[in-house]
Amino acid sequence: MSPEKFISEAKRRGFDLNPQTMRKLYRHRLLIPFVWVQNEPDRCLAASNSDEPHPNGTLLIELRLAREAGKLRDLAAMPFRPQLPFARQARFTRRWWDGLIYSWHQLHVLSAIAWVLDGRRETRRDGKWRVALPAPGPYLVDEAAGFRRIAIAATALDARYGTKLDPDFVHLSNTTFEQWSAYRASFDPLAVGDALGYSAEQAAEDAESLLTWAAQIDPLGRAWGRLARRAPRKAWEQLKGPALAAMDMRQTAEILLLFYEDLAGRGLAEPLAEPSSMSTHPMRERLSRRDSRLDQDLMSLGLSPHPRVVLAVEGESEQLHVPKIAAELGYRDAPELVRVLHLGGTTKDLQKVAALAVAPLIAGRKTDDHWELLKPPTCLMVAVDPEGKFAADKWERTREGILDEIRQVLRAQGAKTTEEELSLLVDIHRWSASCYEFAHFTDDELADALMAIHKTVNGLSRDDLIGALAALRKRARSGHHNVDIKNVWWDWNYEPSKVNLAEQLWPVLKQKIDRCREDEEAPIPEIVRVVEKAYRTALHWRDESFVLTAVD
Template sequence: MPDLRTRVAKSRVIGSYGHQRTVLPQRSINAGSAPADYRRWAIVIAVLEARYLPTIGIDFLELSNVDPEAWQKFREDFDPVNTAAALQVSPDEARKFAERLLSRAHTLDPTGDWSKLIRRAPSRAWKSLRGDALVALDHRLAGEILLTFVEDLASRGAAEALPETNSFSRSWHPLIERISTRRDTPLDEILGDLGVSPHANVVLAVEGETEEILVPRVFDELGLRRSPDLLRILCMRTEGRDLSMVIALTVAPLLGERQGDNYWMIRPPTAVVVAVDPGEVWATQAKVEKRRRKWIEEIQNVVKAQGGEVDETELEKLVQVRLWKQTCFEFEHFTDLELAQTISVLHPNSGGLDLPGLVDLTAATRSAGADIKKVWHGWNPQIRKPELANALWPTLRDKIHRAQRDPAADVPPIAAVALDAHDLAQSFNFGRYVIRAKSD
């Protein structure tokens, strides 16, 4: 039927009124097989589909009007050599016609590169296809039936084996249009090529409840997209939590084929940015670097388990630590007066202190290198960090607005981290990525 499309578009009506008829132009010599040839192959495919069509889907066996036991008996009794003889079809003929069907599918398919995802989808999802996308799929299914038949003949020594599809990696060939090739291409790789990878480009790890509440608002206030496929926020909730395995599994690249000094990456890179207080675990730059090195070693171990090893300078780019200068997030972003004013609003008597006294206590806590919680230690009731975060948000928002209006104003550190993390995530655009292998 697709051969008729261009001819119908050029049809003309002839004859007098009441005796009109539509005339199609002659078939082009380049139009492909003649209708009689298609009729012959339609019969061949109809014979073969009972044996091969149910096994094309990779999700489960699809049978109609027959129970699995009966079909399995039919499959065991099916002889491809005798069938080829009865149909008077040679393996070479079957392969050539299958390639013709796949070439036409490639020409007809309006979905372009998205056809790779369609082919990778389970067969139950194909039922929603319409128009030329469905026509192209039908051509691919028919071609797959014929090629699976040829493979069956080859397994019995009655035909030459089909070439591996990876042998066509540098040029297009009809065989790369096969539905079965979806088994060879990881879903992550297909989604990455299309720019719809579900894996976050960056994971931003923050330490406490205050950050957990305020960081998403900072992103929103800056107009930065933080959808899970671009950037995810992870709250550690405690200073000493070991993120080694989480970071290793999140950041470790999935290695594809090695070409020269590089590995193809099956999915786009994921980086991690850790923003933390300089507490006991992160007290010195040496401690920061020691923990970061541990993470990189764990990532390399995951890579080694895949049978490869990558240049560690490549991994260093994917693991970043941002350390606040003050002892905690609150002291980093707010003045003693701003904190004292907020605490006085949240607590009914502020521990018996007036505002100047509360400012002095806050300043002393900062100087002592303690956490902000030390200010209200022993008070009844205690102030909860989520309450403090919500109350501090208007002040932080005003500082962001001030920095947006005035280039000379200080950018709140968390806003700078958010911008950097977002820029890093955006730098991992869709497409294929490579990572350098470790030198031998």
């Protein structure tokens, strides 16, 4: 990249440079231009490589042409040149070029010399800005030389290994896949390492140093950093400041490690040692390393898309009221917290729902006395009429059947947990009356709602309708089974819509919620208690890191 481009990229990483500062950094040998294209060629220095992918970038073409003509110079091997231009002057034409080229991999040294840049002083004299930097000690100059060594090696290896920084696909720039494949086939890592004077051991040492630096400067921290490293390479460009600088270092480190592994795969180096899963070894920070699944990384940040609670409700009325109640209580619409499931009756088989949505998924690792999970636990909350499988003499057996299905899923994964933890995954609430409507609304409220949505109500007066509802309620209390509000319109000329009825009843339910806010003694509707419990459980489980207790 040009000096102007380097300055621009440095600013994205939080470093404020200008041409005068670039010159001073060159003078102090902290940041020497990668190469200098001199006007006078030297045929003794001319070189070419026909196996490289055909360049399409303007600066890359200039670099290749200069190399083939013998115009490239290594300023690190030359004394300081005070007249070297770093910025266009007014007397030069638009076609002027300073001949200075920087490598993207040279951006890393800025983090090491940040204190020098912070101590910069600028003064204006004779109409010109002058820059003074603190004099670096020999240790910092040596460290800067090490960063330059890394930049040289990484730049030479970038065309071969930089394309695979995304583990899932090849990222190509300024070439075609066919050209890159031919280059890859002809690439000899040993010959390149010998030409650079760069050994596998040095590559591993430099990569570890870069990963250590990255961990130190990355403001994202370990959990967010793991998630950022999973993102596609294009997404990394959206980072800024030290987070972007840290990701740069990881990319260069990955190139060096891929080079090392290529040599190791050919028996030319020892395989990389596997760091302990419990350690904080720098190698655990490399881009291609995946110590955990995506779901686990999301879970550690409370961002898992898996719902913490599946709230299963029986009827259309409950299905319509639950999100309205949640909004009224101040809970946002977040399906990753609570997902509402419409059962459509008490005969539905919840065991398969439990197997798919609730049963814990084991990550495959057992640590001490617990299993690590792939996703956060999900609680199945069921709110139903006390009939069918959920009648007084059956609902506990139904719950046990759901829990047994979860046990079988765990058993298939080779895991077993305590009954105490297992019981937290299934919560059943049975309405205190025979159906949802009777448990939450009076006969007067139901009669008014039915008369509002039905044209004839079968010719019944309001008092008649209230009496019919009261008779049904009495029948349910006397022990009759399957008593539902639908029984009141069994012989009407057409059935009222349960959805329309729920809509008509919502203002009534909202008034009950408002009354609870004003009067602490006011009874809280059962459905409100269920919704509040569902969201409180979900919010609590969202911010926790979970494991499953292991038992023999």
